[in-house]
Amino acid sequence: MPDSIPVDSVGLVIPQFIHIDTPLSLESGRMLMQYDLVYETYGELNTQASNAVLICHALSGDHHAAGYHNLEDKRAGWWDNLIGPGKAIDTNLFFVVCLNNLGGCHGSTGPTSINPSTQKPYGPDFPIITVVDWVNSQAVLADKLGIGQWAAIVGGSLGGMQAIQWAISLPNRIRHAIVIAAASKLSAQNIAFNEVARTAIKGDPDFHDGHYVEHNTAPMKGLGLARMLGHITYLSSEAMGEKFGRELRHDRLNYDYDVEFQVESYLRYQSEIFAEHFDANTYLLMTKALDYFDPAKHFNDNLAKTLSEVQAKFLVISFTTDWRFSPERSHEIVNALLSANKSVTYAEIEATQGHDAFLLPVTRYHQIVRTYMKRIASEEEP
Amino acid sequence: MNKLRTDLQIIHDWIPDGARVLDLGCGDGSLLNSLQQRNVTGYGLEIDNSQIAGCIESKVNVIQADLDLGLPQFSNQSFDFVILSQTLQAVKRPDFLLDEIIRVGKQAIIGFPNFGHWQCRKQLAFGGQMPVSKTLPDSWFDNSNIHLCTIKDFEKLSAEKHVTIIKRSILNHSHKDSLRIKLAPNLLGEIALYQIKKSTV
Numbered sequence: 097m098p099d100s101i102p103v104d105s106v107g108l109v110i111p112q113f114i115h116i117d118t119p120l121s122l123e124s125g126r127m128l129m130q131y132d133l134v135y136e137t138y139g140e141l142n143t144q145a146s147n148a149v150l151i152c153h154a155l156s157g158d159h160h161a162a163g164y165h166n167l168e169d170k171r172a173g174w175w176d177n178l179i180g181p182g183k184a185i186d187t188n189l190f191f192v193v194c195l196n197n198l199g200g201c202h203g204s205t206g207p208t209s210i211n212p213s214t215q216k217p218y219g220p221d222f223p224i225i226t227v228v229d230w231v232n233s234q235a236v237l238a239d240k241l242g243i244g245q246w247a248a249i250v251g252g253s254l255g256g257m258q259a260i261q262w263a264i265s266l267p268n269r270i271r272h273a274i275v276i277a278a279a280s281k282l283s284a285q286n287i288a289f290n291e292v293a294r295t296a297i298k299g300d301p302d303f304h305d306g307h308y309v310e311h312n313t314a315p316m317k318g319l320g321l322a323r324m325l326g327h328i329t330y331l332s333s334e335a336m337g338e339k340f341g342r343e344l345r346h347d348r349l350n351y352d353y354d355v356e357f358q359v360e361s362y363l364r365y366q367s368e369i370f371a372e373h374f375d376a377n378t379y380l381l382m383t384k385a386l387d388y389f390d391p392a393k394h395f396n397d398n399l400a401k402t403l404s405e406v407q408a409k410f411l412v413i414s415f416t417t418d419w420r421f422s423p424e425r426s427h428e429i430v431n432a433l434l435s436a437n438k439s440v441t442y443a444e445i446e447a448t449q450g451h452d453a454f455l456l457p458v459t460r461y462h463q464i465v466r467t468y469m470k471r472i473a474s475e476e477e478p
Numbered sequence: 479m480n481k482l483r484t485d486l487q488i489i490h491d492w493i494p495d496g497a498r499v500l501d502l503g504c505g506d507g508s509l510l511n512s513l514q515q516r517n518v519t520g521y522g523l524e525i526d527n528s529q530i531a532g533c534i535e536s537k538v539n540v541i542q543a544d545l546d547l548g549l550p551q552f553s554n555q556s557f558d559f560v561i562l563s564q565t566l567q568a569v570k571r572p573d574f575l576l577d578e579i580i581r582v583g584k585q586a587i588i589g590f591p592n593f594g595h596w597q598c599r600k601q602l603a604f605g606g607q608m609p610v611s612k613t614l615p616d617s618w619f620d621n622s623n624i625h626l627c628t629i630k631d632f633e634k635l636s637a638e639k640h641v642t643i644i645k646r647s648i649l650n651h652s653h654k655d656s657l658r659i660k661l662a663p664n665l666l667g668e669i670a671l672y673q674i675k676k677s678t679v
Binding site: 411427430431434435439440441442443444446460463464467468470471 | 521527530531533534535537539540541542543551552553
């Protein structure tokens with residue numbers, strides 16, 4: 097927490113819980129009989145309920161997108177640089193909602209929750225949740241909040257996939273989709289990275305086939321390793337070079353196998369912190385949701401046809417040095433929207449930070465989002 | 479609404495209501511924005527980072543793209559009009575782009591600065607230097623015009639490409655048409671505008 101809350105912060109926020117006992121039928125064919133969702137809101141919903149913006153989180157995100165939970169909070173929400181009064185997603189204009197997705201580990205029902213039928217944590221028995229399932233559960237939340245149609249749904253990476261799916265699944269409930277550093281499906285290389293991450297987790301002796309909670313342990317090493325790999329792919333070579341170069345922790349080489357370069361130390365530290373705060377089964381689930389996302393599979397792999405019923409206007413953004421979700425992947429989305437004769441704007445942002453850029457205050461990126469959000473605010477209400 | 483640049487105003491007037499257009503090198507989107515009021519739909523393509531926000535502000539669908547890569551994202555004859563204003567001379571292969579334009583557009587409107595204007599000829603012939611004028615204001619080393627051409631050059635290329643010229647408008651630097659220009663367009667015209675289509679053989 098800074099000394100005082102900055103004027104452009106949404107300030108102190110209290111997460112809210114909602115219990116849903118209408119069963120959710122999942123893409124896998126399984127049912128989730130009841131579930132909880134945790135979410136945060138910033139700004140005020142107007143009387144017509146026409147200014148609501150849904151923020152969808154990526155693999156390791158949660159419902160805490162902006163502001164602080166208490167005065168001791170060291171860090172603001174994960175997208176605080178984008179969301180707040182006067183910021184690109186201006187909470188003076190919009191009612192912003194962010195939830196922890198089902199299967200998550202920050203309060204919404206997921207593998208660490210108690211399975212009501214066994215009174216034990218779900219662990220690996222928690223059903224695999226897909227992007228389609230998330231959209232359906234987010235729609236239930238929207239109903240509960242009295243939001244018939246989102247002014248915009250905004251997401252980066254896996255979050256962008258949710259915005260795309262919303263536009264396909266529930267075309268009249270979304271006016272704008274802001275899809276940042278995303279793809280319409282993962283490439284083989286991307287699935288391969290996810291499989292290495294899963295192998296790292298499942299190979300940890302503390303994994304216990306996913307039942308680690310019952311063994312009072314957690315596959316911290318495996319999860320840390322998975323995160324390390326992920327982290328490398330989220331950065332560009334350029335960004336890593338700039339940040340660490342070949343800098344050593346101590347001023348000489350030790351000729352042993354300990355951590356010597358700063359980049360090693362950084363990765364190790366980051367992955368340890370992550371493993372302490374994240375659930376391994378959730379990580380597995382999220383990577384599966386990424387792998388499975390492929391809305392065009394129901395339309396003969398024709399993405400333009402998949403998008404033919406879309407009503408939302410799209411803003412698609414990519415970053416030049418992002419190689420995990422490269423600009424070419426965004427071109428696929430844009431070209432399909434063009435073929436389907438949909439409203440789309442595309443900006444390719446020069447940024448050195450790789451995939452991570454979508455979380456960072458890159459000036460031109462934020463300017464594009466700000467201008468687009470202003471345009472949404474200025475549009476006549478439907 | 480800001481007043482359009484005169485050459486853009488002429489292009490604007492050539493486009494019928496309700497047409498579907500693709501504006502290549504659309505800048506801040508002012509032409510498309512103005513056309514939208516006549517129910518014209520379509521997209522702008524622009525490479526310049528600094529122009530994208532302006533297009534968004536103008537409610538223009540802009541795609542950040544490099545024209546040197548052609549128009550592979552668009553199918554044949556998918557637009558009523560493809561517009562290329564003051565950009566032909568800045569692309570790597572104007573001939574390929576012209577192919578792409580007449581592939582994607584049922585018709586096209588192309589505008590470019592005429593390098594055959596007498597002042598250009600004078601500066602080169604007597605001054606021995608690359609011309610600098612109101613239409614071509616930057617020095618040879620810091621402008622993006624890598625393929626300047628004359629009215630005669632363009633019409634020759636069009637003939638080779640089996641392009642039919644539907645109409646043309648040749649303007650001086652204050653974007654005015656005149657009888658004198660009509661008599662000696664390649665000598666007196668500074669800006670050339672063409673409405674073209676692929677010839678039906």
